[in-house]
Amino acid sequence: MTVRSDIETGRDLTGKIALVTGATSGIGRAVAKRLAAQGATVLVHGRDVNRGVQAIEEIQLTGGSARFLPADLSDPGAIAGLVEEAGAVDILVNNAGTVWFGPTPGLDAAGFDHLFSANVRAAYLLTAGIAPGMGARGSGVIVNLGSIAASGGFAAGAAYGATKAALESFTRAWAAEFGPLGVRVNSVAPGPVLTPIQPAEESNALGQSTILKRPARPEEIAAVIGFLASPDAGYMTGATVAVDGGYLAL
Template sequence: MSGRLQGKRALVTGSTSNIGRAIAEAFAAEGAHVIVSGRDTTRGAEVVDGIRAKGGRADFARADLDGSPEASRALAEEAEALLGDGIDILVNNAGIYPPGTTVSTDEATFDRVYAVNVKAPFFLTQEIAPQMAAAGGGTIINLGSWVARLAVPVGALYASTKGAMETLTRAWAAEFGPRGVRVNAVSPGVILEPTPGQAHPGEVMVNGTPAGRLGKPQYIADAVVYLASDEASYLHGTVLDVDGGRTAAAVIAA
């Protein structure tokens, strides 16, 4: 690694597994002090221990981001205390995806998904972005999804929350960019932890794409590191598609 985030202080929500974990590990490898966050203390400790074993800096902050301003504020305050100062990088990664169609979704599920996927990052950004601006700048990276633009028959609720996050990315770029806070997003494609020798139903979703294969969490982490680094200093309000070409091109077999 090149130390692109050396000395930076980062908070990654939902970082005890999968994409969030890969982002936290990549940040630490690039020199950042990372706050790993999630509901599972055991998994959080495992991530932190793994980072420290490789010489990185990390701490765990347990958080159940239920959409309330209080929960988001508590996480921000704990992260700042663990970091010893402010937060330079915020990654709004935590999210839930209960399966279901529009017809099968009840109000409780609707409210819970919007609380975790939209309200929680909204109030966390509300808490952290002004502090970044007051300190001279920072960067916020949101996680969108390819299904926000290339719709599928199931998952309308989840897709709408990710569409909201991509819209907030642009709105926050306009609101906080002039104050030194860059806001961008990554829109992952079909990303799964590889299981050697086992096929996965998600493979059908990448048929006809330029990449022609499932993505790995590391692919998303690489993109997030780029957006967090000075190399992306002129990017504001961008949604970076990391989806193997799913939303951009179709490969038609001859």
């Protein structure tokens, strides 16, 4: 499959402000570049300042507009600060996340709480801070990052899968809650994607169990998010779109 290059990407988000969480790495970084190529001004969020600066430079080199907003999303105070710094946001991509894979008895209460605070509570508090402003302005788009782990049974992924199932559940509830105010809310559910979140050997091995027999590149997830954020997806809300090489179809 070929993904349209930035040069060929339609500038259908010109004038929009997009906040992409976890945009210093992997999928989020590809999403930030994609939305910038579509014309949005991108607020690149992450924790790592060096990689944040690199992401901004990459976007600016291709003629895009971006600025870096650091925050640790495990900290509710930092999330409140991020909401304030971001100001009026038209597109929110709740992408930041972390993983923990292992046997259920191996994850203690602190680890469980850390996983849920970074993956679930952060997206909840950020959306609570940003969606009402979208509603007051009469339009907005939210995209959440789910996973095949939300609906497939992975022996080592009980807690991680539950965090992603929560995001897909938020998607349906927020579509109902904010839809009447003009806000569309959808999720993407990627299969294995080659990013630093897990060793490439593991992504490659899981990729072999998809119909397409390979993991995705981050740009292939970003392309779908770019579409969901665009006016072309104007009749889509409350949906979770599988971008998994056919993993869940088998």
